[in-house]
Amino acid sequence: MGPKEEPFEFRATLTVLDQGLDTLHQSVDRLRQATGRDESDPQLILFETALGEIGANVLTHGRPQEVGVPVEYMLRFEGGTVIASFVDPGPPVHEHLAREMPDVWSEDGRGLVLARSLLDELGYERDGELNRWRLVKRL
Amino acid sequence: MVGAPALKDVISEVVKSGLPRVVIDMEGVSFVDSTGLGSVISALKQIKGSQGELRLAAPNQQVRVVLELTTLDRVFPYYATVEEALTGF
Numbered sequence: 001m002g003p004k005e006e007p008f009e010f011r012a013t014l015t016v017l018d019q020g021l022d023t024l025h026q027s028v029d030r031l032r033q034a035t036g037r038d039e040s041d042p043q044l045i046l047f048e049t050a051l052g053e054i055g056a057n058v059l060t061h062g063r064p065q066e067v068g069v070p071v072e073y074m075l076r077f078e079g080g081t082v083i084a085s086f087v088d089p090g091p092p093v094h095e096h097l098a099r100e101m102p103d104v105w106s107e108d109g110r111g112l113v114l115a116r117s118l119l120d121e122l123g124y125e126r127d128g129e130l131n132r133w134r135l136v137k138r139l
Numbered sequence: 140m141v142g143a144p145a146l147k148d149v150i151s152e153v154v155k156s157g158l159p160r161v162v163i164d165m166e167g168v169s170f171v172d173s174t175g176l177g178s179v180i181s182a183l184k185q186i187k188g189s190q191g192e193l194r195l196a197a198p199n200q201q202v203r204v205v206l207e208l209t210t211l212d213r214v215f216p217y218y219a220t221v222e223e224a225l226t227g228f
Contacts, residue, residue: 025170045201052172104214105184107177114173117208 003041003139008034008077013070017059020071024048024055027075035077037139044082047137050115050122051075051084054133057111062088062131077139086133092126150182159191162224165217166197171205183214196224 010027014020028048031037037044058071072087097116102109115135116122123134146163153159163179179195186193195217198206206212218224 040200042200045204048170049172049201049205052170056172056174101209104209104211105180107180108173110173110176110209114205114208 004034004036005080006034008075010075012073014055014059014073015070017056020059020073021052021055024051024073027073031075031077031082035139041139043137043139046118047082047084047135047139050118050135050137053111053115054084054086054122054135057093058086058088058090058131058133061093062086062090081136081138084133084135086131088131088133089129090131093124093131094126097124146178146182150185154185154189154191157189159186159189159193160228161186161191161193162196162221162228163193164196164221165199165202166221168202169199171202173205173209176205176209176211179215180211192228194218194224194228196221 008031010030012023012027014023025048028044028051032039032041032044055073062071069089072085074085076083096112099109099113101113119135119137121134121136123132123136125132150159150161153161161182163182179193183193193215195202195206195215197220198217203212203217206215206217
């Protein structure tokens with residue numbers, strides 16, 4: 001049987017990096033189960049990689065533990081497209097979004113560039129004191 | 140990412156032992172992100188600084204994709220199995 005196309009939605013609040021990343025991967029596992037996809041589904045692997053990068057960035061630099069406001073996370077699948085969103089209370093990140101891939105010996109600076117290259121759409125907007133992220137990939 | 144500090148400690152010990160030749164068995168690694176890559180790059184720098192060599196064995200599909208997209212496959216030769224990685228090492 002091929003993948004199922006029923007709508008799917010998952011919501012969570014994230015506060016800590018390691019547990020938050022676990023929750024992101026669990027949400028993708030649930031999406032796999034709900035849509036009949038296996039672990040080798042190439043588009044979902046690419047999406048999960050991008051999700052991990054943005055999630056790690058949000059949970060590291062969004063600093064929810066300092067301001068006491070958790071990161072809001074939502075994962076949705078509808079009409080063959082998977083959409084994730086994060087809302088975090090961290091500082092604005094506009095200047096990081098235009099980065100290029102660093103050279104091979106750099107030990108950091110790849111996350112956002114990698115995520116951008118893996119998604120059909122990476123949306124970001126500053127909304128008052130919040131950052132709003134939107135990750136879109138057609139499966 | 141959870142394994143990154145442990146990797147750093149292991150590599151530091153190996154480098155102390157002399158000419159380091161290291162194969163990292165990736166078979167149990169289901170997912171790698173850019174933070175994990177940074178740890179492996181740090182390890183490679185340590186090993187190269189001691190005239191050694193680092194190879195990756197048995198990376199899964201996700202790890203291979205990340206290595207290729209970041210062009211790190213140029214500096215990390217990877218092999219299907221540990222045995223292959225050890226050949227001619």
